[in-house]
Amino acid sequence: MRAENIKITFEEKQIQRQYEIQFEADSDGSKIYAISRLEGLKRSLPPMPSGMTSMNMTIKPIFQTPYERAGVVTPGLPILPHGVERHPVPGGGSRAVRILKGDEITVQDREGLQPVELVFFSPDGSSDAGMIGAKGGRDPAGLKAALLGDPSGAKVVKALEAAGFDIAKADGTVVFADGSHAGDYQTFTATSDGLLIVCAPGAPMEPHEQWAPTEVALYVKRADPGEVKGGLLPPEPLADPLLDFNILPGEAKAYEVRAGQYIQVLDVQGRECSDFQAFSHRALDRGLEREIDPTTTRSMVGSLYPEPGLFAKYFNSDQERIVEIVRDTVGRHDTFGLSCTARYYEDLGYPGHVNCSDNMNIELAQYDVRPRGGWPAINFFFNTMLDDTNAISMNDPYSRPGDYVLLRALTDLVCISTACPCDVDPANGWNPTDIQVRTYEKSNEFSRSIGWRKTPEADMEETKKTGFHECFARHTRDFTEYQGYWLPNQMTNHGAIAEYWAAREKAVVMDLSPLRKYEVTGPDAEELMQLCVTRDIKKLSVGGIVYTAMCYEHGGMIDDGTVYRLGETNFRWIGGNDQSGLWLRKQAVERGLNAWVRASTDHLCNIAVQGPLSRDILKQVIWTPPQQATVEELAWFRLTIGRLHEFNGPSVVVSRTGYSGELGYEVFCHPKDATEVFDAIWKVGEPMGMIPLGLAALDMLRIEAGLIFAGSEFDEQTDPMEAGIGFTVPLKSKTDDFIGRAALERRKATPSRKLVGLDLEGGIVPVPGDCVRVGKPQIGEITSAMKSPVLGKVIALARIDVAHAEIGTQIEVGQLDGEQKRLKATIVPFPHFDPKKERVKGNYD
Secondary structure, three states, X not given: OOEEEEEEEEEEOXXXXXXXXEEEEOOOOOOEEEEEOOOOOEEEEOOOOOOXXXXXXXXXXXXXXXXXXXXXXXXXXXXOOOOEEEEEEOOOOEEEEEEOOOOEEEEEEOOOOOOEEEEEEOOOOOEOHHHXXXXXXXXXXXXXXXXXXXXOHHHHHHHHHHHOOOHHHOOEXXXXXXXXXXXXXXXXXXXXXXXXXXXXXXXXXXXXXXXXXXXXXXXXXXXXOOOOOOOOOOOOOOOOEEEEEEEOOOEEEEEEEOOOOEEEEEEOOOOOOEEEEEEEHHHHHOOOOOEEOHHHHHHHHOOOXXXXXXXXXXXXXXXXXXXXXXXXXXXXXXXXXXXXXXXXXXXXXXXXXOOHHHHHHHHHHHHOXXXXXXXXXXXXXXXXXXXXOOOEEEEOOOOOOOOEEEEEEOOOEEEEEEEOOOOOOHHHOOOOOOEEEEEEOOOXXXXXXXXXXXXXXXXXXXXXXXXOHXXXXXXXXXXXXXXXXXXXXXXXXXOHHHHHHHHHHOOEEEEXXXXXXXXXXXXXXXXXXXXXXXXXXXXXXXXXXXXXXXXXXXXXXXXXXXXXXXXXXXEEEEEOOHHHHHHHHHHHHHOOOOOEEEEOHHHOEEEEEEOOOHHHHHOOOEEOXXXXXXXXXXXXXXXXXXXXXXXXXXXXXXXXXXXXXXXXXXXXXXXXHHHHHHHHHHHHHHHHOOEXXXXXXXXXXXXXXOOOOEOOOEOOOOOOOOOOOHHHOOOOOOOOOOOOHHHHHHHHHOOOEEEEEEEEOOXXXXXXXXEEEOOOOEEEEEEEEEEEOOOOEEEEEEEEEHHHOOOOOEEEEEEOOOOOEEEEEEEEOOOOOOOOOOOOOOOOO
8 A cells, every 4th residue: 555645626616725635546556546634535536647746636525515406506405415414513612413333524614713622422431532533632621611601502411411421531632723714624434333522612702802713514424324205304393392293295284282382383395385274272162263364464463474573473353362473484474375275276277186275174174163165374485475566476485494483372272284285386396395393382482583594505593682682672672683683673662763862962872783793814814805895905004994895796785884903914894794704705715815704793792872972971981901092082983992991891892983973982892791881881871861772763863874774775786886885986096906896997987876865845755665757767766765853854865867866856756656646856965964974073063
């Protein structure tokens, strides 16, 4: 056997990187094998010419890829090779997985620079890293801390206790101890059955630091994958279930649920609809059929279908509450149609086709419920919509494997669920599959959640509470989902108008924690930022902040945000969505830059203190060391690093930034310190008239101040000039190339649309998307609108054709069909309020 190290090109997802590959040959030289040091896979190669020391080769990794058939790609249905499992491990958390002899174990660092601790226990309780081919002898200190401090640790502790394993005797090993790049991975093979524990260790990140623990992925390739009938198995229950049954396509099942108990309807394979109906049990006992009524429900909640939050309930025709939605990982269902019926299939030419309505009739007969030709129902996962002509249409469901809806019974119920058999249209993605139904005891506590995914193929995340959530919950129960987090909408004893006036006259405090934070570090960090944003980062000094746009190659905006410079090679990107951070990482990887981009959103929560009194409040709370600026000294778009009250207080970063058009600051801290930080600011601010502010009032403030918002003033087809922030594109003074520069130069030379301000007559506030017209032709659309309290009139922002964008131009905003109702308006300069930005500079004279 001979071996030599040579260079080989390893291609993964269109990214080429150089890795050391070991070649081995049979003793007779008849075959040569390549063994990837990081992938752990062995590939047979064709004979190499004598003297050759390098070659190109593609090794396909085991990671998931989008499902594709006949040219149709569905990123929302990522697939893995048969027998491969994927287990995400949260940053700072851990995961335990049963392993069998011969299984291949791959650990992937998703974002880079994240060490990973591994511990393996054999069935006899012994722990030896050598049983997975790793070098042990390390104390898994990070794992021990994670078991105590991270929610994921509870399941690991339970697995250890059930198996009788002693973590104190664990033989640990560390992967990526010497550093790693985004996407790097290492593979091991188990020589014994056992329990594998994987940990992504990391302590809480101080707000001035940039080393937050990040997620890693564990892949297990089973030596004996076996066969799973029907595809995937249901995921683990949320708790110990009372009922747990599977419904095959073309079947229905009736079941009883008591008040307070929970019902989980789960799409096992993805893209499968399930009709759900529930009857008041007490009404049935009296001979009355009082089931969920879609029309009553829509009228009561003001929505086509309820969702987790304040308006989450379904009603019957007596306006009795039947169930409420607690969790929804999909967010797209139907409540205005019928379950599929015999007539539907007959009219399509399929007489005798099995259908949900007939199946429901058969099952409900045991409760003496009269049969119906078509059952109204909550059509979970059914993707129907109303078009512009109010016609109902359908498409494939949005649900992925394992997606579910969790409901809570508000009275004793008789329920029925189906697995839809439709295979003649997109209702089930042309492939009917199974549904799992589980019920849980009312003693369980399940948080309210709406599923959130950074990208279509990303793991589902539950709606999170920010570090400041409980502080704002003292003032309101009106929380709305925003980018995967719960944020307050209005305060119970104030309301949006009072909150607005407090910001203009005194001070407010608001939760901005869902803003996405990404730490950009490394020798090439400045080069990466200079490449990816429109502002000239070379001119940004340490401690400085700059507002900028980030664009695709065609000039359309990915996001707007701020760049904080914490050091010569240390930056923090703060934007509105994850796409901007993922774009930064993608560019770093594809261009081979020595830079890392790692998410820190969950390690940095921030409140904004805004208003004329904001400086007077914070100067009494924030202590800064001599080398840092005090709150009173802090200039606009600068940051300072300090602590709460004094030298030993919780660490904070304070920036003089905001989104209100007023003098204001943002205070960043770790979630563990959030309540203490809020309480200290509240103790000083509340006697001075400061009140909490929610999203409704914030929207009013930012429209008056002419501040743009994603999905309103810009999207990926809108360039910064069209979005009204052309000042963020210094094409003359920034001489370096950046992504989108050529397109922006072309667009700036030949503009077609422009963002303008409008003053409207008549007192009616238009709706975003309303058309803007000059006579018959449409020349643009409303992006944002409000009735300004301080100006006493209706104002709006609109994007219109440059041919009609002159100040003073008379236009009309169309409503109804755009023709039958017109709101007269005049194009005016914006911002409508404080156009010279004197107030945000602190000038209130």
